Amino acid sequence: DAGVIQSPRHEVTEMGQEVTLRCKPISGHNSLFWYRQTMMRGLELLIYFNNNVPIDDSGMPEDRFSAKMPNASFSTLKIQPSEPRDSAVYFCASSLAQGFNTEAFFGQGTRLTVV
Amino acid sequence: ILNVEQSPQSLHVQEGDSTNFTCSFPSSNFYALHWYRWETAKSPEALFVMTLNGDEKKKGRISATLNTKEGYSYLYIKGSQPEDSATYLCAQPRGNTGKLIFGQGTTLQVKP
Numbered sequence: 141d142a143g144v145i146q147s148p149r150h151e152v153t154e155m156g157q158e159v160t161l162r163c164k165p166i167s168g169h170n171s172l173f174w175y176r177q178t179m180m181r182g183l184e185l186l187i188y189f190n191n192n193v194p195i196d197d198s199g200m201p202e203d204r205f206s207a208k209m210p211n212a213s214f215s216t217l218k219i220q221p222s223e224p225r226d227s228a229v230y231f232c233a234s235s236l237a238q239g240f241n242t243e244a245f246f247g248q249g250t251r252l253t254v255v
Numbered sequence: 256i257l258n259v260e261q262s263p264q265s266l267h268v269q270e271g272d273s274t275n276f277t278c279s280f281p282s283s284n285f286y287a288l289h290w291y292r293w294e295t296a297k298s299p300e301a302l303f304v305m306t307l308n309g310d311e312k313k314k315g316r317i318s319a320t321l322n323t324k325e326g327y328s329y330l331y332i333k334g335s336q337p338e339d340s341a342t343y344l345c346a347q348p349r350g351n352t353g354k355l356i357f358g359q360g361t362t363l364q365v366k367p
Contacts, residue, residue, distance in 0.1 A: 144298075171353050183299075183344065183357040196354055231298065240286035240348035243301035244355060 144247035146232050152253045158220040161250045164213055165234030173244060174207055174217050177229040189215065190238040222254045259347050261358035268335050269366050275331045276361040278345030282326030286351055290319055290330055291344040293360070299344060302330075335365040 145164040153159050165172045173188040187197040189209045197207070204223070209215040219226055229251050233244040260279045268274050280288060287306045291299040303312040308323040316333045332339055342362045346355040 173353070173355075182359045185354055185356070188354060190353075195352070235353050238353040240351050240353065241304050241306055242353055243289065243304050244299075244353065246298035246300070248298050 144232055144234050144245055146230075146247035146250050148250060149248060150251045150253075152255065153222055155223055155254055156221045157254075158218065159222045159226075159252060159254075161217040161230050161232075161252070163215045163217070163232030163247060165215070165232070166245055167213065169234035169236050169245070170212075171235045171238040171242070172209060172215050173233040173235075174215070175231040175233065175246075177231060177249070183231070186217070188238075195238070219252075222252075224254045227252055227254050259345060259356050259358040261343075261345060261361050263361060264359065265362040265364070267364045267366065270336060272335050272365075273331070273333045274335055274363065275329050276343065276363075278328045278330070278358055280326050280328070280345070280347045280358075282323060284350065285323045285326075286348050288321055288323075288328050289346040289348070289355060290328070291346065291357075293342040293344055295341070302343075330361075332363070335363070337365045337367050339363060340365045 147162045171190050174186040177183050186199045187207045192209045207217045229249045231249045233246045235242045235244045262277050289304050290302040292302050293299040303319050305321040310321045312319050318331045321328045342360040344360045346357040
Protein backbone atom coordinates (compact mmCIF):
# COMPACT_ATOMS: atom_id res chain seq x y z
CA ASP A 141 0.00 0.00 0.00
CA ALA A 142 1.26 3.49 -0.80
CA GLY A 143 0.17 4.84 2.55
CA VAL A 144 -1.94 7.92 3.11
CA ILE A 145 -1.69 10.19 0.10
CA GLN A 146 -2.23 13.92 0.32
CA SER A 147 -2.31 16.52 -2.40
CA PRO A 148 -1.06 19.04 -3.09
CA ARG A 149 2.20 18.87 -1.09
CA HIS A 150 2.52 22.66 -1.19
CA GLU A 151 -0.07 25.32 -1.80
CA VAL A 152 0.44 29.06 -1.99
CA THR A 153 -2.67 31.14 -2.36
CA GLU A 154 -3.85 34.68 -1.92
CA MET A 155 -6.02 35.77 0.95
CA GLY A 156 -9.68 35.34 0.13
CA GLN A 157 -9.21 32.45 -2.25
CA GLU A 158 -10.73 29.02 -1.75
CA VAL A 159 -8.31 26.23 -0.91
CA THR A 160 -9.07 22.51 -1.18
CA LEU A 161 -6.81 19.89 0.36
CA ARG A 162 -7.22 16.26 -0.63
CA CYS A 163 -6.57 12.97 1.09
CA LYS A 164 -6.67 9.32 0.12
CA PRO A 165 -6.56 7.06 3.20
CA ILE A 166 -5.04 3.61 3.35
CA SER A 167 -7.38 1.09 1.77
CA GLY A 168 -9.43 -0.73 4.40
CA HIS A 169 -9.00 1.91 7.08
CA ASN A 170 -12.28 3.01 8.60
CA SER A 171 -11.23 6.21 10.33
CA LEU A 172 -9.82 9.38 8.83
CA PHE A 173 -8.43 12.40 10.67
CA TRP A 174 -7.46 15.92 9.62
CA TYR A 175 -4.78 17.63 11.73
CA ARG A 176 -3.17 21.06 11.56
CA GLN A 177 0.41 21.70 12.64
CA THR A 178 1.47 25.19 13.74
CA MET A 179 4.35 26.45 15.83
CA MET A 180 2.01 27.93 18.41
CA ARG A 181 -0.46 25.09 18.86
CA GLY A 182 1.46 22.01 17.74
CA LEU A 183 -0.49 19.17 16.14
CA GLU A 184 -4.20 19.70 16.68
CA LEU A 185 -7.11 17.60 15.49
CA LEU A 186 -9.60 19.44 13.29
CA ILE A 187 -12.12 16.72 12.45
CA TYR A 188 -12.39 12.98 12.20
CA PHE A 189 -14.60 10.59 10.28
CA ASN A 190 -15.55 7.00 10.95
CA ASN A 191 -17.00 4.98 8.08
CA ASN A 192 -17.23 8.23 6.07
CA VAL A 193 -19.39 9.93 8.73
CA PRO A 194 -18.07 12.99 10.60
CA ILE A 195 -17.86 12.04 14.29
CA ASP A 196 -16.21 15.04 15.90
CA ASP A 197 -15.63 18.42 14.24
CA SER A 198 -15.10 20.37 17.44
CA GLY A 199 -11.57 21.24 16.38
CA MET A 200 -12.63 23.00 13.18
CA PRO A 201 -11.64 26.61 13.83
CA GLU A 202 -14.60 28.36 12.23
CA ASP A 203 -17.21 28.22 9.51
CA ARG A 204 -14.63 28.96 6.84
CA PHE A 205 -13.42 25.37 7.28
CA SER A 206 -15.37 22.40 5.99
CA ALA A 207 -14.53 18.75 5.42
CA LYS A 208 -16.19 16.00 3.48
CA MET A 209 -15.70 12.30 2.96
CA PRO A 210 -17.92 11.25 0.05
CA ASN A 211 -16.53 7.70 0.02
CA ALA A 212 -14.09 5.45 1.84
CA SER A 213 -11.16 6.41 -0.35
CA PHE A 214 -11.35 10.18 -0.49
CA SER A 215 -11.67 13.19 1.76
CA THR A 216 -11.34 16.95 1.29
CA LEU A 217 -10.67 19.83 3.64
CA LYS A 218 -11.81 23.16 2.27
CA ILE A 219 -11.05 26.66 3.46
CA GLN A 220 -13.19 29.44 2.02
CA PRO A 221 -12.20 32.24 2.18
CA SER A 222 -8.61 31.61 3.21
CA GLU A 223 -6.73 33.97 5.55
CA PRO A 224 -3.02 34.38 6.32
CA ARG A 225 -3.53 32.85 9.80
CA ASP A 226 -4.58 29.61 8.09
CA SER A 227 -0.98 29.11 6.98
CA ALA A 228 0.15 25.79 8.45
CA VAL A 229 0.92 22.19 7.56
CA TYR A 230 -2.25 20.12 7.27
CA PHE A 231 -1.98 16.39 7.83
CA CYS A 232 -4.41 13.68 7.01
CA ALA A 233 -4.20 10.39 8.89
CA SER A 234 -6.12 7.14 8.78
CA SER A 235 -6.49 4.18 11.10
CA LEU A 236 -7.94 0.72 10.89
CA ALA A 237 -10.61 1.49 13.46
CA GLN A 238 -11.70 4.35 15.67
CA GLY A 239 -10.58 2.65 18.87
CA PHE A 240 -8.29 4.24 21.42
CA ASN A 241 -5.54 1.68 20.88
CA THR A 242 -5.32 1.91 17.10
CA GLU A 243 -2.30 3.69 15.69
CA ALA A 244 -2.76 6.43 13.13
CA PHE A 245 -0.89 6.49 9.81
CA PHE A 246 -0.09 9.98 8.60
CA GLY A 247 0.26 11.39 5.12
CA GLN A 248 3.15 13.62 4.09
CA GLY A 249 1.14 16.76 4.76
CA THR A 250 0.17 19.82 2.73
CA ARG A 251 2.07 23.00 3.51
CA LEU A 252 -0.37 25.87 3.01
CA THR A 253 0.80 29.45 2.71
CA VAL A 254 -1.81 32.19 2.46
CA VAL A 255 -0.37 35.56 1.43
CA ILE B 256 -2.58 17.75 34.54
CA LEU B 257 -5.30 18.83 32.10
CA ASN B 258 -3.40 18.41 28.84
CA VAL B 259 -0.71 16.23 27.39
CA GLU B 260 2.63 17.80 28.25
CA GLN B 261 6.13 16.82 27.23
CA SER B 262 9.53 17.72 28.58
CA PRO B 263 12.07 18.81 27.76
CA GLN B 264 11.05 20.76 24.67
CA SER B 265 14.43 20.03 23.05
CA LEU B 266 17.47 17.95 23.77
CA HIS B 267 20.97 17.83 22.32
CA VAL B 268 23.11 14.75 23.00
CA GLN B 269 26.27 13.22 21.66
CA GLU B 270 26.28 10.02 19.63
CA GLY B 271 26.40 7.09 22.00
CA ASP B 272 24.67 8.86 24.89
CA SER B 273 21.53 7.37 26.35
CA THR B 274 18.66 9.74 26.91
CA ASN B 275 15.09 9.89 28.09
CA PHE B 276 12.17 12.27 28.09
CA THR B 277 8.79 12.55 29.69
CA CYS B 278 5.14 12.68 28.71
CA SER B 279 2.61 13.73 31.35
CA PHE B 280 -1.10 13.25 30.82
CA PRO B 281 -4.42 13.33 32.72
CA SER B 282 -4.59 10.08 34.70
CA SER B 283 -8.37 10.06 35.00
CA ASN B 284 -10.42 8.21 32.38
CA PHE B 285 -7.27 6.69 30.91
CA TYR B 286 -7.50 4.49 27.83
CA ALA B 287 -4.14 4.55 26.10
CA LEU B 288 -0.94 6.47 25.47
CA HIS B 289 0.65 6.70 22.02
CA TRP B 290 4.25 7.57 21.11
CA TYR B 291 5.11 8.84 17.62
CA ARG B 292 8.42 9.66 15.97
CA TRP B 293 8.51 12.56 13.53
CA GLU B 294 11.58 13.06 11.37
CA THR B 295 12.12 16.35 9.57
CA ALA B 296 10.38 16.52 6.18
CA LYS B 297 8.53 13.29 6.88
CA SER B 298 5.27 12.42 8.60
CA PRO B 299 4.76 11.14 12.16
CA GLU B 300 5.10 7.38 12.55
CA ALA B 301 3.78 5.33 15.44
CA LEU B 302 6.31 3.84 17.82
CA PHE B 303 4.18 2.42 20.60
CA VAL B 304 0.60 2.22 21.78
CA MET B 305 0.43 1.47 25.50
CA THR B 306 -2.65 0.65 27.51
CA LEU B 307 -1.67 -1.12 30.74
CA ASN B 308 -0.24 0.43 33.89
CA GLY B 309 3.36 -0.72 34.32
CA ASP B 310 3.60 -1.70 30.68
CA GLU B 311 6.99 -1.50 29.01
CA LYS B 312 7.47 -1.65 25.27
CA LYS B 313 10.67 -1.90 23.26
CA LYS B 314 11.64 -1.41 19.64
CA GLY B 315 15.35 -1.77 19.02
CA ARG B 316 17.18 0.80 21.15
CA ILE B 317 13.97 2.66 22.00
CA SER B 318 11.77 1.70 24.92
CA ALA B 319 8.88 3.25 26.81
CA THR B 320 7.27 2.80 30.20
CA LEU B 321 3.83 3.74 31.41
CA ASN B 322 2.42 4.80 34.79
CA THR B 323 -1.29 5.40 34.44
CA LYS B 324 -1.91 6.06 38.14
CA GLU B 325 0.39 9.07 38.27
CA GLY B 326 -0.07 10.02 34.62
CA TYR B 327 3.34 9.80 33.00
CA SER B 328 5.30 7.85 30.41
CA TYR B 329 9.02 7.83 29.77
CA LEU B 330 10.69 7.24 26.42
CA TYR B 331 14.26 5.95 26.56
CA ILE B 332 16.83 5.81 23.77
CA LYS B 333 19.92 3.74 24.48
CA GLY B 334 23.13 4.63 22.69
CA SER B 335 21.69 7.49 20.60
CA GLN B 336 22.62 7.62 16.93
CA PRO B 337 22.35 10.60 14.52
CA GLU B 338 19.45 8.84 12.78
CA ASP B 339 17.50 9.06 16.05
CA SER B 340 17.31 12.82 15.56
CA ALA B 341 13.61 13.61 15.34
CA THR B 342 10.70 15.04 17.27
CA TYR B 343 9.08 12.52 19.59
CA LEU B 344 5.38 13.07 20.21
CA CYS B 345 3.12 11.48 22.75
CA ALA B 346 -0.64 11.51 22.41
CA GLN B 347 -3.60 10.47 24.47
CA PRO B 348 -6.97 9.46 23.02
CA ARG B 349 -9.95 11.36 24.36
CA GLY B 350 -12.19 8.66 25.70
CA ASN B 351 -12.82 5.43 23.88
CA THR B 352 -12.06 6.95 20.47
CA GLY B 353 -9.23 7.51 18.06
CA LYS B 354 -9.30 11.25 18.73
CA LEU B 355 -5.66 11.82 19.69
CA ILE B 356 -4.57 14.84 21.72
CA PHE B 357 -0.87 15.42 21.08
CA GLY B 358 1.79 16.94 23.28
CA GLN B 359 4.09 19.61 21.86
CA GLY B 360 6.86 17.07 21.38
CA THR B 361 10.50 16.71 22.40
CA THR B 362 12.97 17.48 19.62
CA LEU B 363 16.10 15.36 19.89
CA GLN B 364 19.31 16.26 18.10
CA VAL B 365 22.09 13.67 18.19
CA LYS B 366 25.51 15.02 17.26
CA PRO B 367 28.00 12.65 15.63
